[in-house]
Amino acid sequence: MTLTDVDRKLADRYGRTRSAASRRWTWVAIGAVAVAATGLLGWTTVSNALNSVDADTTGFTLPDEHTVEVRVQVTVNPGTRVACSLEAQDAEHGIVGWKIVEVPASDDHSRIVTAQIPTTAPATTGFVRSCWII
Structure with a gap:
């Protein structure tokens, strides 16, 4: 008796063998979960990008001792109202x-x-500290 014969007999006795169909369904289920997770990740990435606001400070001037004038470029979808916190x-x-x-x-x-x-x-x-959609 070889080691593989012992392993086979133990597997038969204690029910450790799995059929080819069982292994196939396991891989199909793993593949389906992977496809669903990839789709969800893609959707959340696109959704967040569509509803984002990008704000960049393009410059500032100091007209007097108690005033700062800040210029900001705001990039957002057309037709969207935005509020920005300046500092x-x-x-x-x-x-x-x-x-x-x-x-x-x-x-x-x-x-x-x-x-x-x-x-x-x-x-x-x-x-500009931050901007958000209102």
């Missing part, structure tokens, strides 16, 4: 001013927004 900071990165600016819906994909932020102390920079 002014001092030399030590302390927040010295902030403002929420609403960007009205437009037919354009990208829009340039300019806003003035009042500050409590002299600022050294101004930028």
